[in-house]
Amino acid sequence: MHDFTPVSAVIGGVFIGLAATLYLLFSGRYAGISGILRGAVFGEDDRGMDLLFIIGLLAGGVLWVLFAGKPDALGAPLPLVAIGGVLVGLGTCISHGCTSGHGVCGLGRKSASSLAAVATFLVTGIATVFVLHHLGGVPLP
Amino acid sequence: MKRLSAAVCGLLFGLGLAISGMDLPSKVLGFLNVAGRWDASLLFVLGGAVAVTAIAFPFVRRRAKPVFDTAFERIAPERIDVPLLGGAALFGVGWA
Numbered sequence: 001m002h003d004f005t006p007v008s009a010v011i012g013g014v015f016i017g018l019a020a021t022l023y024l025l026f027s028g029r030y031a032g033i034s035g036i037l038r039g040a041v042f043g044e045d046d047r048g049m050d051l052l053f054i055i056g057l058l059a060g061g062v063l064w065v066l067f068a069g070k071p072d073a074l075g076a077p078l079p080l081v082a083i084g085g086v087l088v089g090l091g092t093c094i095s096h097g098c099t100s101g102h103g104v105c106g107l108g109r110k111s112a113s114s115l116a117a118v119a120t121f122l123v124t125g126i127a128t129v130f131v132l133h134h135l136g137g138v139p140l141p
Numbered sequence: 142m143k144r145l146s147a148a149v150c151g152l153l154f155g156l157g158l159a160i161s162g163m164d165l166p167s168k169v170l171g172f173l174n175v176a177g178r179w180d181a182s183l184l185f186v187l188g189g190a191v192a193v194t195a196i197a198f199p200f201v202r203r204r205a206k207p208v209f210d211t212a213f214e215r216i217a218p219e220r221i222d223v224p225l226l227g228g229a230a231l232f233g234v235g236w237a
Contacts, residue, residue, distance in 0.1 A: 004181055005182050009161045009184075009186045012163065013186040013187060013189020013190040016186065017189060017194045022153065026143065026146035027150075028206065028213040030216070046143075046144075053147040053148065053151035056150065056153075057155040059152055060151065060156040061156075061158060061159045063152075063156065064160060068159075084235040085235065088232055090235075091230070095225045096228070099236075104187070104190040104191060104194055108190075108193075109216070112219055113220060117229035118229075120229035122173075128173070140170050141167040
């Protein structure tokens with residue numbers, strides 16, 4: 001499934017933007033998923049709120065799968081996925097944000113440091129796919 | 142109410158990710174795979190989301206306080222430093 005899907009992408013993007021906006025309006029927080037997940041796991045500030053956000057997030061995904069069909073499985077071998085997970089956790093902790101915090105919210109605030117972070121993780125992400133897939137022969141899903 | 146609103150926002154966010162296909166590894170990796178069959182969809186997701194936040198955030202921030210809390214979250218001052226870029230670099234590698 002490598003088809004370009006601009007319409008569903010923009011619709012989904014608008015949902016994400018609305019979710020981030022409402023979250024800021026109601027709770028006064030910026031919807032960074034990595035930070036919310038960290039709060040839900042380690043219990044910072046208001047753990048119940050973080051947990052409910054994550055439950056809602058997963059429920060949204062499940063709802064759409066029930067409605068639209070099956071998702072695809074993890075594409076990479078499990079050890080690689082585990083290494084990736086650790087790097088994502090470390091990276092988002094150190095730089096204070098991920099695709100949602102720096103991408104959706106940071107760019108929405110017109111933050112220069114978020115733009116720098118987004119540019120950096122796009123470059124290293126693209127480089128990693130290139131090394132693993134094109135040079136290393138790891139298949140893509 | 143604050144917690145309920147968090148769940149609703151999470152639900153909306155999850156729906157957005159699922160509708161756009163950003164819950165699928167193949168879509169994200171398709172975007173990062175610029176040397177292969179590039180799938181630009183992720184750019185449109187980010188574009189759609191940022192279009193909304195860029196317009197709506199300033200209106201929200203004009204309020205004295207959020208609806209269900211006493212103050213808006215304070216954001217650390219703008220600083221482009223080693224932790225920011227190094228952390229983002231690690232995230233990118235792990236993301237892929």
